[in-house]
Amino acid sequence: MEFSIFASLRKACRNEANIYQPSIDMSDNVPSLESPKQLYWIEKASDLLDNKFRIPGTEIRFGIDFIIGLVPYAGDVLTYAFSSVLVLSMARHGASGMVLVKMLWNILVDAIIGSIPILGDLFDLRFRANRRNFELLKEHYVEGEHKGSAWSVILVVLAVLIGLFVLMVWLIFKLASWGWHMLLG
Numbered sequence: 343m344e345f346s347i348f349a350s351l352r353k354a355c356r357n358e359a360n361i362y363q364p365s366i367d368m369s370d371n372v373p374s375l376e377s378p379k380q381l382y383w384i385e386k387a388s389d390l391l392d393n394k395f396r397i398p399g400t401e402i403r404f405g406i407d408f409i410i411g412l413v414p415y416a417g418d419v420l421t422y423a424f425s426s427v428l429v430l431s432m433a434r435h436g437a438s439g440m441v442l443v444k445m446l447w448n449i450l451v452d453a454i455i456g457s458i459p460i461l462g463d464l465f466d467l468r469f470r471a472n473r474r475n476f477e478l479l480k481e482h483y484v485e486g487e488h489k490g491s492a493w494s495v496i497l498v499v500l501a502v503l504i505g506l507f508v509l510m511v512w513l514i515f516k517l518a519s520w521g522w523h524m525l526l527g
Contacts, residue, residue, distance in 0.1 A: 381483075384431055385476055391424060392470035408466045411456055415514045418457040422510065425449040425472055426503045432479050433499060441482050442499055445475040453510065 392405040407424070410417040429445045437445070452471035456462040481487050 381435060381479070384428060384435070384479070387424075387428060388472040388476040391421070391428075392473040402467060404467055405470075405472075407470075407472065408463065411466050412463055414459055415457060415510075415517065418453060418462070419507070419510050419514065421456070422449060422453040422507065425452065425475070426507070428472055429475060429503070430500065432475065435479070437479055437482060441478050444478055446499065446502060448474045448478075450506065453506070457510075 390405055391407040393403045394405045396403050407421045410421050413420075426449065429442065429449060432445065433442055448469075448471040452466065452469055455465045455469075458465075
């Protein structure tokens with residue numbers, strides 16, 4: 343199950359992918375894919391989430407992850423879900439268990455610190471978990487690091503992602519009910 347924003351992005355990029363040269367350079371001594379074009383949408387989605395826009399007159403870049411994250415708590419849950427879909431897709435394309443743990447750590451740090459109002463939004467401007475995760479995947483293919491399939495850990499990864507998502511929703515519900523209770527006395 344994919345979120346429609348990623349499905350739409352992948353569909354929109356199909357024609358462009360035929361002429362685009364991804365930043366992944368494949369060689370004989372690294373894990374192989376049918377084609378580097380398979381990862382094109384992952385690269386574009388991570389760029390859209392973390393690096394697409396620039397504040398004029400500065401070198402500060404941000405993506406829709408930052409914009410959506412400005413909505414307290416609900417935005418953080420949504421951007422966590424987007425990041426989780428990217429990690430699962432990277433796992434499907436052969437990322438090793440070690441790479442997946444690093445990716446999960448990146449989105450966990452992004453979700454936890456990003457959920458702190460104002461401080462978390464400033465943190466999101468610089469941390470860029472999705473871009474970091476794509477760089478880990480690129481390192482896996484270009485430099486041959488962290489070889490191996492992730493199929494043995496996909497269920498664990500999925501369970502962790504779902505568990506963290508449920509925990510975040512539960513915390514938001516508790517905070518909302520506490521706030522509602524405080525308002526009504």
